[in-house]
Amino acid sequence: MNVLIVGNGGREYSIGLALKNDKFVKNIFFAPGNGATTKLGTNLDIKDYEKLADFCIENSINLTIVGPEQPLVDGIVDIFKQKNLTIYGPSKNAARLEGSKAFMKNFLKQFNIPTAKYIETSNYSEAENFIDSLDLPIVVKADGLCAGKGVIIAKTKDEAKQSAKEMLNGDMFGKSGERVVVEEFLDGYELSVFAICDGENYKILPAAQDHKRLLDNDEGPNTGGMGAYAPTPLINEELYKKIEDRVVKPTLKGMKEIESEFCGTLFIGLMIVKGEPIVLEYNVRFGDPECEVLMALLESSAYELFLKASTKQLDTLDIKFKDKFGLAVVVASKNYPYKNSPKAKITIDDKISTISDTHISFAGVEAEDGELYATGGRVLLVVSVSDDIKSAREKSYEALKFINFDGAQYRKDIAYQALKFHE
Ligand code: AMP
Numbered sequence: 001m002n003v004l005i006v007g008n009g010g011r012e013y014s015i016g017l018a019l020k021n022d023k024f025v026k027n028i029f030f031a032p033g034n035g036a037t038t039k040l041g042t043n044l045d046i047k048d049y050e051k052l053a054d055f056c057i058e059n060s061i062n063l064t065i066v067g068p069e070q071p072l073v074d075g076i077v078d079i080f081k082q083k084n085l086t087i088y089g090p091s092k093n094a095a096r097l098e099g100s101k102a103f104m105k106n107f108l109k110q111f112n113i114p115t116a117k118y119i120e121t122s123n124y125s126e127a128e129n130f131i132d133s134l135d136l137p138i139v140v141k142a143d144g145l146c147a148g149k150g151v152i153i154a155k156t157k158d159e160a161k162q163s164a165k166e167m168l169n170g171d172m173f174g175k176s177g178e179r180v181v182v183e184e185f186l187d188g189y190e191l192s193v194f195a196i197c198d199g200e201n202y203k204i205l206p207a208a209q210d211h212k213r214l215l216d217n218d219e220g221p222n223t224g225g226m227g228a229y230a231p232t233p234l235i236n237e238e239l240y241k242k243i244e245d246r247v248v249k250p251t252l253k254g255m256k257e258i259e260s261e262f263c264g265t266l267f268i269g270l271m272i273v274k275g276e277p278i279v280l281e282y283n284v285r286f287g288d289p290e291c292e293v294l295m296a297l298l299e300s301s302a303y304e305l306f307l308k309a310s311t312k313q314l315d316t317l318d319i320k321f322k323d324k325f326g327l328a329v330v331v332a333s334k335n336y337p338y339k340n341s342p343k344a345k346i347t348i349d350d351k352i353s354t355i356s357d358t359h360i361s362f363a364g365v366e367a368e369d370g371e372l373y374a375t376g377g378r379v380l381l382v383v384s385v386s387d388d389i390k391s392a393r394e395k396s397y398e399a400l401k402f403i404n405f406d407g408a409q410y411r412k413d414i415a416y417q418a419l420k421f422h423e
Pocket residue numbers: 116139141148151183184185186187190269271280281
């Protein structure tokens with residue numbers, strides 16, 4: 001079978017790596033891929049979705065898997081389906097769960113799915129009145145996609161009002177801030193739960209924990225994610241059941257009811273407040289770096305999983321995960337997440353191969369004359385699988401000693417909450 005993966009990050013690399021080792025898969029294509037995905041398959045330089053779909057027809061691509069949110073929000077799935085292609089991901093309508101926070105909040109309210117008290121508006125005085133009615137801190141969010149930066153946690157009412165004003169007049173996030181969501185602050189711990197969905201059926205994956213801040217002890221600016229591990233001890237059977245019954249099932253049912261059936265990865269960002277799951281947000285794709293960890297833990301066929309999810313057959317799938325723990329440490333470039341970084345040559349000592357069940361997932365890299373260069377952003381991840389979180393972490397940090405490029409930075413404390421939990 002031939003597969004196309006849309007995207008260019010570590011997430012897409014890790015899906016490619018899982019498929020590379022899959023007995024059903026023959027050829028893998030990436031659009032656009034990165035400097036290392038060429039080791040797993042062929043990179044395509046086709047940006048137009050119609051043309052990409054035509055490529056799939058001409059080259060007998062059996063399945064397309066979409067990694068990032070932007071093509072989904074743009075409607076790549078609708079375009080492919082119109083041409084009778086099999087594609088994994090939500091339609092443009094269903095992708096509104098991530099593409100518009102106002103849509104998402106209204107959906108949660110309509111279907112009685114627990115979420116923070118809120119108002120969504122494009123009118124400043126409405127936002128201001130609601131801010132006056134809330135306790136501090138107060139959360140202000142831009143409606144549209146802002147690459148994870150559209151959320152302000154304001155410590156004073158003035159700051160909340162100022163943020164709402166700047167979002168609404170387009171100063172802060174342009175068009176993405178034309179509507180805002182203002183909501184109460186939830187005090188708890190965060191958890192990401194992923195469900196692979198086929199519109200009706202779903203498979204819940206082991207819960208993962210991301211580390212969004214740049215620096216140790218959750219300090220510094222927000223990033224796309226600096227490391228993750230799974231499964232996390234911060235969840236138990238009772239909580240999984242609550243999440244399934246109160247969030248996953250009503251979400252799929254509700255989306256079907258509003259004719260926006262959800263197929264793809266439902267990424268549920270939760271705040272757990274006194275043992276109760278409350279939805280912060282949905283994303284309509286895998287998290288990155290969570291995906292790298294989940295792919296490393298997946299034991300059954302990744303091809304079959306994504307194919308069955310794309311063709312409404314998940315009810316016939318027996319998904320299996322290794323009875324182990326996975327952990328990924330992200331290595332980012334010098335100026336991440338503030339600005340671009342100078343290109344830097346990556347060196348990897350062969351001794352890295354002596355560390356078992358550990359691999360590199362490549363993201364912001366470019367190949368030139370047989371060498372790999374860090375090109376900025378999140379550059380690569382060291383992913384380890386082991387019998388417990390502590391030893392997975394030790395392996396990742398050991399492997400990191402063999403990787404070098406100018407300006408490389410990474411967190412030294414991935415999974416600290418899990419390790420504290422076991423103390
Ligand atoms: P979001 O993009 O909505 O997930 O928000 C990004 C981050 O802001 C979340 O991962 C949380 O850390 C934080 N956040 C968002 N909404 C709230 C809330 N209502 N209460 C507390 N923290 C929040």
